[in-house]
Amino acid sequence: MKTSSFYRIVRQLPNFISGKKMLKVFGFVSRNSNLTHDEYRAGHVGYHNSYGRRLNNIRGYILNVRSNRDLGKDFSKSSLIKHITKAEPDDFDTQWDGYGQLNFDNLSDYQNARGPARDRPGVNGLEYDDMVGKVGDDFKYLYSGSPFQFSVDEHLQIAVRRPEKKLFKLVQFIKRPDSLSPILFRSYLSGRYCSQLAQMTGLKGLILNLRSSLDVMTGFFGPDSEGFTPEGKKRRNSFYSSWDAMIEYWFEESNDFFSGRLNETMNNRLNSMEQEFVASSFYREVDETVAVIPNRHWPPDFYHR
Secondary structure, three states, X not given: OOHHHHHHHHHHHHHHHHOOOOEEEEEEEOEOOOOOHHHHHHHHHHHXXXXXXXXXXXXXXXXXXXXXXXXXXXXXXXXXXXXXXXXXXXXXXXXXXXXXXXXXXXXXHHHOOOOOEEEEEEOOEEEEEHHHHOHHHOHHHHEOOOOEEEEEEEEEEEOXXXXXXXXXXXXXXXXXXXXXXXXXXXXXXXHHHHHHHOOOOOEEEXXXXXXXXXXXXXXXXXXXXXXXXXXXXXXXXXXXXXXXXXXXXXXXXXXXXXXXXXXXXXXXXXXXXXXXXXXXXXXXXXXXXXXXXXXXXXXXXXXXX
């Protein structure tokens, strides 16, 4: 085993030793048409997050808002993005403005999270707050339609190490070719492909997320939600048809990513694999807000948040 490979494995060991498999849910949202992108950002990060972070038994809560910067225009090495982009769908950004990540220990905790939380100080101690169950009750003001909520199978390649400052976060959307089975697609991405990506210099985190078929909308949203209407299902399925997996990258700064992909050996290997088992691949920068740091350890036998 090469020395570099050995240290990469050792660096990831604590996550496999002390961590555990959790339920991870993504919720993609499109802003209300009455809001600008920045007004939506302020409402989601400020008001909505203040309730979302208090959901019962929540174990992680991260909001990602699509950056105002255009990867294809606003960076000195933007030409590289066009080089590594493959079959990007038209008008993709009209379908979303941000996505939230929710972590729970299990499906039951997730489905029961939207109840009054007993965490509001009162004259007799902690009291129940009904607004937590409604997650601020601002859906109709903040969003256009229901969130696209789905579970993902998480493959933690490099645990995220966040300093006390904003990191450059990039997400890569990938679609499976019709000719490749879902099992092989998952195997190739989580194995050969991510093993190569993990060697990029300056990585502060690398996570592969593969969308699963588990229904996490029923039981979390009311049966009268827009997402369950024929129009809502059509809108959601159209969005899903553009991609099957998402890779999240964290870097100290944007040049670390561009320099890594400009490496001739790295580029040749990744391009070769993308030709073989990727139908579509495209990138977006997102601004990350961590409301509850994901905690994959076993929960204690007492109240925790």
